[in-house]
Amino acid sequence: MKILWVKAGGLVPPDTGGKIRSYNILRELAREHSVTFFSFYAAHPSDSHPTLKNFFERVVCLPLSLPVPKSRAEIVDYGIRLLSSQPYLITKYCRSQVNDELRALLQHETYDVIVCDFLSPAGIIPWQSRTPKVVFTHNVEAVIWRRHYEVATNPLWKAISWWEWRKTAAAEKRYLRLADRVLTVSDTDRDSFATFLDPRKITVIPTGVDVDYFQPLPGAEIPDSLVFTGSMDWLPNEDAIFYFVEAILPLIKQQHPSVSLEVVGRNPSRKLEALLEAEKSVRLTGWVEDIRPFLARGSACIVPLRIGGGTRLKIFEAMAMGKAVVSTTVGAEGLPVQNAENILLADTPKDFAASVVSLLRNSDQRRRLGAAARRLVQENYSWPKIAESFSRVLQDVLGR
Template sequence: MGCQGNSGHVECPQATRTGSCRATLADADVRVLASDVYSEARPGWGGDVVRSMHTDAERLRILWVLPRPLVPLDAGGKIRTWNILRLLARGHEVTVIGLSPDGALDLVPREERGLFRRLVPVAWSEPRKGSVRFWLAVLANLGSRHAFVLSKYASSSLRHEIEQLVRAESYDVLVADFLQVTRSIPKTGLPRVVFQHNVESMIRWRHAQSRAWGATRLYLLWEWVRMARWERRICREYEGVLAVSPEDAEYFRKEWGARRVWTVSTGVDAERFSMEGPRVEPADDLVFTGSMDWEANADGIGWFLDRVWPLILEVRPDTTLGVVGRNPPHWLVRVCQQAGGVTVTGRVPDVRVHMRGARVFIVPIRFGGGTRIKIYEAMAMGLPVVSTSIGAEGLGLEAGRHVLLADRPEVFAGSVVELLEDRNRAEFLAGQARKEVVEKRTWQHAARELESALQSVLRGG
């Protein structure tokens, strides 16, 4: 293990050119072993394909590019990538390269580094959001052809390291994890696939539409224009596009002209997310989990406290709410303090202890894209969910059976109160929801979909 230029290369000594490395899994929370994934014929997997995973001819050599480390696993995109990537690495030879603050080695959880052929962190730094340096970077980017987030992750060092790896090693396919990292990916002759966890331009458009006319809305519209231009280009240039829902896949085809698009489902570890285990006491009646430095989450909770919360308190004045997630903005903390009955935790070691004991899980998202993994996690834990239509889009859930959908404040408040007061209704909804995710929404299925997509890219289909 050592540093070379701006990056540190970590190579598994067990890896060979024809086989990926193997390691004993030390993480007690990782319950799906390699034998579970690749030795059983599961519904929809196809036994012949599963068996072929053990042959050199079918083993893919994948170069996976990250915009930032997966550690800590504190955001939906990171959770999706990690759960799929760790399963993929058990049957294929995977090298992970990505931007990492100060070149830190934690691109993936430390205890599972041995699953990968090589880990290549590339030193990178970003200004702290809200700092003087951050705002100066935003101002400097106003005249650029590229949206701010695309400029933030553009790295000549990462581009150079990718070129070096491709020259030194043999790979079958390159996967760009998130659109944000694509400006750092050179043309090397490798087939390139972009994993689109969201329709990034749609997020900017919806965010802009949620704001009144003024400087902020104009800036968001400018971000949308620039992001849409780049997203269209990548969807047309890359050999494959991975979407997280059929709706997103259709958008990429219809709006951006992507010709080769595959859907990779969202999953959940239903064993890990169960109601059994430690919990905070006393538990809050309502709970929301999510990265609070993500604008869609902060905006959603702000809207909920302004428009929905007072209506709930009129009927049930003793109701409590827990807002669980990293880095809540100062304005939101003040709003929560003024609202009464609201607890803001900030970053926590384990969101499950705050979910257990709660009676309703809320998802008051007004803009965003992709799919919300948090909803599947709540469903797996037996929590009834009330969400906006945007919050639950792309998950394939039946309103009234798996989740209650409400976009107007009075309907959202009424749905929450209904579940708090009608135990039978809450238990029915929770039971149907858990059954749905346990039977149909697994990470193993998602990993198989991604694997099949990469094989199709290489076949030219």
């Protein structure tokens, strides 16, 4: 197949859940098919996107002059686009020069299929073209904004969340109806889209994990230590840490005063740094080149998310390393996990704290959960298996 893969936000380094998922699937697809990778993203120093030419047939990358996330410049940029009918996740990236570059490419090249990776590039996809188009959704974006709205306490942020929720919901309905096939990463997301799409048009592509890279590291565990991994410039992750530190950690400390937490992920906000200056048991690492040593040190991995969509690769990575995981049901949403069998699920501060304390006290329970978790992902969710399913779907769209 000749595949045109269109992605906003870039691909490398693969340091977010969506990038990790796309990167691994693309690498596997490129072994068997001709892939043109077209991406547009915020310009940054030491851009490694040109190295992708080693893997793909063709690479077209457009660094854009975009405002720094959460900066005053981004607030101004958001205000300029506030009255657009499109959500900001589309208007932020889909600039006129990007549209022109994609049209120029399609004037000289033909493809068997166009993959729109996430909803963000939908604003420049040539929907009128006869080329089959597949939207690869990693989340139900409207659900994420709805959950922001539900937990927000700041009136301005609550209003913004409501506005983006409504616009994003409309955009998802519009563009997913135009697509020839919609891919989701979980049954939960499929069911959400099936409220306005023919279910036969939706295919689930599960999340995968590199089970060779993420392996158990015996002997590295530190007693009474917890670990959270994730990009800290993604608002659901930041909310999760605020929630844990303010509502759950004090309950754990009542029984385990020596408990510690490492928060491993890029770009923590000043607001989060300020909160943790007074909480000496929590350490922010910022960006790290390799998260495995941090996962290995943790007695347990926590995922206290209240907001989110899609599936959390952080859980599969921890499970592949044989770690016991405590998560909210939102955090583990869409993953094929079973409470008390290969994960612990808890949705109130009291229950979450009790689950963590139980694991800290019981090394046999940690080992049992971790071993079952490792078996689950090793037997079913390696990236080659996931990419093979992805390839079959594309061929099905083409009628092959």
